[in-house]
Amino acid sequence: IAEMAFNFSERKKFGTWRRLWLYLAQAEKSLGLPITDEQIKEMEANLDNIDFKMAAEEEKKLRHDVMAHVHTFAHCCPKAAAIIHLGATSCYVGDNTDLIVLRDGFNLLLPKLARVISRLADFAEAHADLPTLGFTHYQPAQLTTVGKRCCLWIQDLCMDLQNLERARDDLRFRGVKGTTGTQASFLQLFEGDHSKVEELDRLVTAKAGFKRSYMVTGQTYSRKVDIEVLSVLASLGASVHKVSTVCIYSRKEDKRRCSSAMPYKRNPMRSERCCSLARHLMTLVLDPLQTASVQWFERTLDDSANRRVCLAEAFLTADIILSTLQNISEGLVIYPKVIDRRIRQELPFMATENIIMAMVKAGGNRQDCHEKIRVLSQQAAAVVKQEGGDNDFIARVRADPYFSPIHEHLDSLLDPSSFIGRAPQQVAKFLKEEVRPALIPYQSKMGGKIELTL
Numbered sequence: 001i002a003e004m005a006f007n008f009s010e011r012k013k014f015g016t017w018r019r020l021w022l023y024l025a026q027a028e029k030s031l032g033l034p035i036t037d038e039q040i041k042e043m044e045a046n047l048d049n050i051d052f053k054m055a056a057e058e059e060k061k062l063r064h065d066v067m068a069h070v071h072t073f074a075h076c077c078p079k080a081a082a083i084i085h086l087g088a089t090s091c092y093v094g095d096n097t098d099l100i101v102l103r104d105g106f107n108l109l110l111p112k113l114a115r116v117i118s119r120l121a122d123f124a125e126a127h128a129d130l131p132t133l134g135f136t137h138y139q140p141a142q143l144t145t146v147g148k149r150c151c152l153w154i155q156d157l158c159m160d161l162q163n164l165e166r167a168r169d170d171l172r173f174r175g176v177k178g179t180t181g182t183q184a185s186f187l188q189l190f191e192g193d194h195s196k197v198e199e200l201d202r203l204v205t206a207k208a209g210f211k212r213s214y215m216v217t218g219q220t221y222s223r224k225v226d227i228e229v230l231s232v233l234a235s236l237g238a239s240v241h242k243v244s245t246v247c248i249y250s251r252k253e254d255k256r257r258c259s260s261a262m263p264y265k266r267n268p269m270r271s272e273r274c275c276s277l278a279r280h281l282m283t284l285v286l287d288p289l290q291t292a293s294v295q296w297f298e299r300t301l302d303d304s305a306n307r308r309v310c311l312a313e314a315f316l317t318a319d320i321i322l323s324t325l326q327n328i329s330e331g332l333v334i335y336p337k338v339i340d341r342r343i344r345q346e347l348p349f350m351a352t353e354n355i356i357m358a359m360v361k362a363g364g365n366r367q368d369c370h371e372k373i374r375v376l377s378q379q380a381a382a383v384v385k386q387e388g389g390d391n392d393f394i395a396r397v398r399a400d401p402y403f404s405p406i407h408e409h410l411d412s413l414l415d416p417s418s419f420i421g422r423a424p425q426q427v428a429k430f431l432k433e434e435v436r437p438a439l440i441p442y443q444s445k446m447g448g449k450i451e452l453t454l
Contacts (some may be wrong), residue, residue, distance in 0.1 A: 001323060003108050004105065004109075004315055004319040006107055007104050007154070008101065008105075008311075008312040008316065009316070010052070011048075012101065013097055013101070014050055014069055015047060015050065017093040017094075018046070018048075018050070018073055019041065020092065020093050020096055021073065021088075021093065023198070023203075023204045024043060024085075024204055025043060025080070025444055026040060026207070027199075027207070028083075028086060028087070028200065030262050031199060031200055031203075032196070033083075033190075034100070035083050035145075038079055039079050039080035042077045042078075042079050042080045042451055043077050043080050043084070046073070051076070054075065054087055055068050055070075055072040058071045066094065080103075087178070087186045087188075088176070088178075089177075089219065091174065091219050092177075095174040095220050096173060096208065098307070099172070099173055099174060099221065100208060101311075102168075102229055102315075102450075105315040106164055106165075107165065108315075109315070110161065110165065110317065110442065111442045112161060112319065112322040112323060112326065113157065113161050113236070114439050114441075114442035115442070116325050117157050117158060117435065117438075118439055119329035119452050120150055120153060121154060121431050121435050121439075123128075123329065123332055124146075124151050124154060124427055125148055125174055125427065125431055126147070127146035127147040128148070128423070128424045128427040129145055129420070130336065131343060131417060132144060132145060132149065132339050132343070132420065133339070133346055134149075137274035140346040142350065143350070143416055144423055146339070147423070147424070148420075148423040149246075153243045153246075153247065155430070156242065157236075157239055157243070158435060158438055159235075160239050161438060166232075167229055167232045170228065171210070171211045171229075172210060172213050172214045173204075173205040173210035173214070174213065174214060174221040175204060175213030176200050176201045176204050177201070177217045180216045180218060181216060181217040181263060183197050183201070201213055202339065203301070218295075218297070218299050219299040220295070220299045221415075222285075222295075223292035223295050224292050226310075226311065227289055230284055230310065230311070230314050231285050231287075233315070234282045234284065237278040237317075237321070238282055240274050240278045240325055241275050241279065241282070244274035244278070244325065245323065247328065247332065270327060271328060274321050274325055277317050280313075280317055281318060282319075289311075291303045291307065302311075327449075340416075344391075345390070345391055346391075347416065347419070348393035348394045349391070350419060351394075352373050355369075355371065355413060356370060358413060359405065359406055362406055363405065369402075372403075376393060376396045376400065379392055379396060380392050389396050394410065394414065
């Protein structure tokens with residue numbers, strides 16, 4: 001959490017501005033502009049020597065944040081003052097820094113997401129063959145297993161992992177493009193030498209740690225990029241909301257109080273927190289959508305204040321959500337007896353097909369058996385729905401002499417493990433072939449457990 005906060009901090013932002021001014025000066029010098037080693041060394045020595053008070057005073061006077069920091073940097077680099085920001089526009093430091101921060105933000109989120117997936121994968125593997133009641137349309141359905149259900153969450157999160165990796169890897173550098181993207185100022189500096197302007201762009205891009213820059217820009221990089229970035233984070237928010245709605249945090253905490261009025265309660269507060277923040281994360285993509293739609297011509301300035309809020313909020317929100325979800329996934333508790341009781345409430349009706357098949361194998365008539373079961377099941381349903389009693393369908397089958405040929409086989413016919421299909425095999429194959437390989441790049445960053453105080 002502290003790392004992500006620093007990533008969007010003023011110190012990271014303005015320290016990166018100074019590094020970008022250094023990269024530009026180094027590249028311009030290497031291509032023949034009259035910049036001295038002494039000027040370069042002076043800049044290198046003052047990259048983090050930022051007088052924030054002076055910068056604030058300059059900005060109050062100049063009403064321009066970039067020029068305020070040009071003056072502040074120049075104040076501690078008097079020999080290099082004349083060549084700081086040479087040929088550049090404000091978006092050279094502004095937009096390029098944003099792209100660096102977005103890239104670094106993804107690099108902070110990805111290991112955290114991988115840790116969540118790893119914890120859930122361990123849980124799924126441990127419970128791969130534990131039957132549980134399935135639900136479709138929020139109604140009881142064919143059995144599945146606890147591990148298989150967990151794999152549904154893992155699959156969504158693995159898609160998010162791939163999406164975040166893709167969005168990070170698709171990021172390019174704005175590069176050295178000038179005021180409206182034409183590189184006119186740099187072409188003038190290099191006296192019409194197009195090859196040097198192209199090489200300048202390539203050199204600065206490489207120094208900033210990017211493989212490519214956008215070939216065409218206006219004054220800014222396309223705000224469609226911000227849509228792509230926040231779209232994958234919004235998608236992650238949807239996954240987290242889904243998982244946290246179903247995945248109730250049940251770790252035993254003896255001293256935790258969940259209600260001032262109802263002492264017996266154990267509220268899933270951290271799951272609820274994830275859902276609450278995930279909803280906020282999902283809405284933030286609307287900001288870059290609207291911003292990109294009104295960036296007419298080479299740029300308009302109504303993007304600036306909005307982006308300073310929504311980009312930082314999206315990454316900070318995703319960061320705390322993943323930390324909380326990791327904590328949840330490390331404390332999951334299941335109650336096998338409760339699971340079994342709920343299975344037993346619904347399994348009798350699900351077993352009717354198996355009972356019919358067994359009776360036919362024992363020499364019975366399929367149609368006669370179907371009718372017998374229809375009558376008994378409706379009687380049992382009436383007990384459940386009208387009287388509030390337990391499902392006594394199997395007791396009725398045991399009491400009916402018609403079913404005597406299979407009475408001794410009823411227990412095996414009602415074994416929950418016979419209703420879960422290939423769920424355990426699917427879990428094993430999925431974890432081995434898709435999940436574990438996707439986590440390999442993050443093995444060194446799996447870390448320990450996360451403990452939250454609230």
